Amino acid sequence: TPGHADFGGEVERVLNMADGVLLVVDSVEGPKPQTRFVLDKALAKGMQAMVVVNKIDRPAARPEFVVDKAFDLFCELGASDEQTDFRVVYASGIQGKAGDDPNALADDLGPLFDAIMEAIPPPKPDSSEATDLQCLVSNIDYDDFKGKMGIARITNGCIKSGQAVALQQPGGAKKTGRISKLFVFDNLGQKEVQSASAGEIIMFAGMDDIDIGDTLITNEAGGAGCAEPMTPIAVEQPTVRMTIGVNKSPLAGREGKFLTSRMIRDRLYKELDRNVALQVEETDSADRYMVSGRGQLHLTVLIETMRREGFEMEIGPPSVIYIENEDTGKIEEPWEAVEVRVPEEYVGGVIDMFNTRKGELQDMGIDEGDSMSIIKYLVPTRGMLGIRSAMLSATRGTAIIDSVFDGYKPKIAVEIQGRDKGSLLAFQDGVVTSFGCESAQDRGKLFAKAGDEVYKGMIVGTYQRPGDLEVNVCKTKALTNMRSATKGITIGISAPMELSLDQSVEYLAADEILEITPTMFRMAKNPAMGKKAKTQR
Numbered sequence: 001t002p003g004h005a006d007f008g009g010e011v012e013r014v015l016n017m018a019d020g021v022l023l024v025v026d027s028v029e030g031p032k033p034q035t036r037f038v039l040d041k042a043l044a045k046g047m048q049a050m051v052v053v054n055k056i057d058r059p060a061a062r063p064e065f066v067v068d069k070a071f072d073l074f075c076e077l078g079a080s081d082e083q084t085d086f087r088v089v090y091a092s093g094i095q096g097k098a099g100d101d102p103n104a105l106a107d108d109l110g111p112l113f114d115a116i117m118e119a120i121p122p123p124k125p126d127s128s129e130a131t132d133l134q135c136l137v138s139n140i141d142y143d144d145f146k147g148k149m150g151i152a153r154i155t156n157g158c159i160k161s162g163q164a165v166a167l168q169q170p171g172g173a174k175k176t177g178r179i180s181k182l183f184v185f186d187n188l189g190q191k192e193v194q195s196a197s198a199g200e201i202i203m204f205a206g207m208d209d210i211d212i213g214d215t216l217i218t219n220e221a222g223g224a225g226c227a228e229p230m231t232p233i234a235v236e237q238p239t240v241r242m243t244i245g246v247n248k249s250p251l252a253g254r255e256g257k258f259l260t261s262r263m264i265r266d267r268l269y270k271e272l273d274r275n276v277a278l279q280v281e282e283t284d285s286a287d288r289y290m291v292s293g294r295g296q297l298h299l300t301v302l303i304e305t306m307r308r309e310g311f312e313m314e315i316g317p318p319s320v321i322y323i324e325n326e327d328t329g330k331i332e333e334p335w336e337a338v339e340v341r342v343p344e345e346y347v348g349g350v351i352d353m354f355n356t357r358k359g360e361l362q363d364m365g366i367d368e369g370d371s372m373s374i375i376k377y378l379v380p381t382r383g384m385l386g387i388r389s390a391m392l393s394a395t396r397g398t399a400i401i402d403s404v405f406d407g408y409k410p411k412i413a414v415e416i417q418g419r420d421k422g423s424l425l426a427f428q429d430g431v432v433t434s435f436g437c438e439s440a441q442d443r444g445k446l447f448a449k450a451g452d453e454v455y456k457g458m459i460v461g462t463y464q465r466p467g468d469l470e471v472n473v474c475k476t477k478a479l480t481n482m483r484s485a486t487k488g489i490t491i492g493i494s495a496p497m498e499l500s501l502d503q504s505v506e507y508l509a510a511d512e513i514l515e516i517t518p519t520m521f522r523m524a525k526n527p528a529m530g531k532k533a534k535t536q537r
Contacts, residue, residue, distance in 0.1 A: 012235055013212065013276060015041055015047070017201055019121060019123055020050065020119070021039075021050070022052050023070065025051065025066055025070055026054060027055045027061035027062065027090075028066075030069040030070070031066075031069055032339070033337060033403065036073060039073065039077060043083055046080075047083075048082070049074075050120065053091070054092070056090045056091060056102050087115050091112055099111050125157075125199060129157055131157070131218055132156045133158065133165070134227045134228075135152040135154045136152055136213070136215050136216075137211070137212055146180070146181055148210050150210040150214070150216070151201070151203045152202060152204075154198045156198055159204075160194060161179055162179060164218070164219040165216055167207060167209070167210060170228075214232075215230045236405075238292035240292070240318050240319070240320055240334075240381065241319060243289065243291070245261070245313065245314050245315075248527075250455040256311055257311075258310055261286060264289070275302070278293050296318050307517075315505070317385075317508035317509065317512060317513075319385075320333055320385075331410070332411060333408065333411040335378055335407060336379055337362075337377075338401065339375070340376075341400040342372065342395050343373070343398050344366070346396070347375065353387065357379060358412050359378065360379075361376075363376040384403060386507070419507070421464060422462075422465060422468045423459045423461070423523075424444050425459060425460065426448075426474070427456065427473075430454065430474030431454075431474060432453075432460070433450055433475065434450040434493055436474050437450055438493060439472075440472075441493065443464065444469075445497050446473075447496055447498075448460040458523070460473050461496075468525070499521060504521045508523065512526060
């Protein structure tokens with residue numbers, strides 16, 4: 001499963017189809033913050049976990065320390081006595097070896113599979129009768145020929161190809177149909193079968209209106225004597241949102257295949273079929289939609305996928321979602337638990353950065369294995385927006401940052417400082433010239449290079465001071481017959497900064513937007529915000 005908390009919705013779905021879990025930890029680093037998130041979900045479901053200490057072939061491996069840390073983590077998460085008595089297997093994935101002793105690995109992964117058979121309990125269905133069929137849909141796939149297909153694990157009963165079935169949620173109406181194709185998962189592919197029984201994970205076709213959280217039950221004899229639908233998956237609520245809309249920049253429509261609001265709307269609502277932790281809402285504007293997810297990474301993965309599919313979009317800066325506490329009536333905001341591993345000389349800069357963003361220091365120490373300092377903080381999610389790029393710059397790219405959603409706390413009344421530098425804005429529409437770059441690069445670092453097309457208000461660089469500055473990067477040298485005394489002095493042009501999608505999103509201030517095309521990222525001042533500011537003046 002993906003360990004990152006932003007993809008917790010995937011984890012919660014997958015756990016519904018499992019009998020037990022393998023907790024894979026690094027033989028040097030031990031459990032990470034994301035490990036805690038995933039393991040907490042598994043233990044809460046009462047699952048038996050087995051610890052696999054991977055990369056045991058690393059020279060600095062310390063398996064005893066890692067197993068002790070894993071045991072501490074189980075205890076912190078309130079595991080039962082049976083769960084804390086976990087089986088440990090040592091493995092090297094790159095060598096394809098495993099064993100019960102770190103110094104005596106077998107030549108294959110056989111000991112790992114044997115341990116799974118011994119330590120993880122088999123499925124325990126209450127019934128294998130056809131009328132007791134209960135099958136909770138945990139995922140959805142799509143095939144151009146078979147249509148929408150549901151992926152589910154049979155909890156009770158059995159199912160046959162061609163059987164009359166119904167999809168239902170507790171208290172909801174039945175959606176009836178027949179199973180046209182039935183598959184089970186075989187190695188890395190699927191295999192068509194005529195029947196399947198309790199404990200198996202199936203994929204079925206024949207029902208168009210499938211939703212994640214539906215229960216597949218029998219509809220033979222009109223559904224007489226059929227089982228009750230199961231409780232659907234409970235997915236945690238989103239914490240961050242962004243707007244996604246039609247690209248309205250002067251350079252729009254040159255590259256993308258999908259440009260209109262209808263195309264963007266259809267694609268976003270189609271994503272809801274598979275992405276249970278995502279939410280899409282209409283806004284006051286007909287060409288802009290509010291998309292909410294579990295974190296910035298969750299949303300940027302969706303945006304990157306759409307970009308590769310050929311969409312052109314305009315997205316707004318990320319913002320956190322506040323909730324009102326029903327008991328106290330106070331507004332609360334999301335907080336994250338952050339762990340940073342960094343060389344000792346950069347510790348002061350990291351702590352200063354967290355403190356300016358209203359973080360609370362939890363723990364601090366040195367990892368004996370690689371002499372890296374480990375700093376643990378609780379930080380408001382809005383303080384985490386844009387912190388990664390700044391921290392990597394402050395630590396020369398050496399910081400390793402892990403964060404996981406911790407919970408909601410009362411909102412801090414003060415504003416959290418974001419970016420402390422302004423932007424360099426293009427003074428006019430045109431093509432960037434090397435002569436224009438020469439004078440502009442003294443003001444800050446440029447994102448644009450000679451030959452790039454720009455438009456008025458587009459961000460072409462980062463200013464070295466707070467506030468924004470318009471620069472004329474399109475100006476050309478005056479062609480006159482005058483000669484200057486300094487003609488022979490040449491000025492070098494610095495290479496521009498190339499920002500990735502993540503870095504571009506982190507850079508955005510509240511009054512800026514990001515234009516995304518299949519090949520380009522362009523940032524600009526939001527024209528709508530500019531109009532509002534003029535009106536207020």
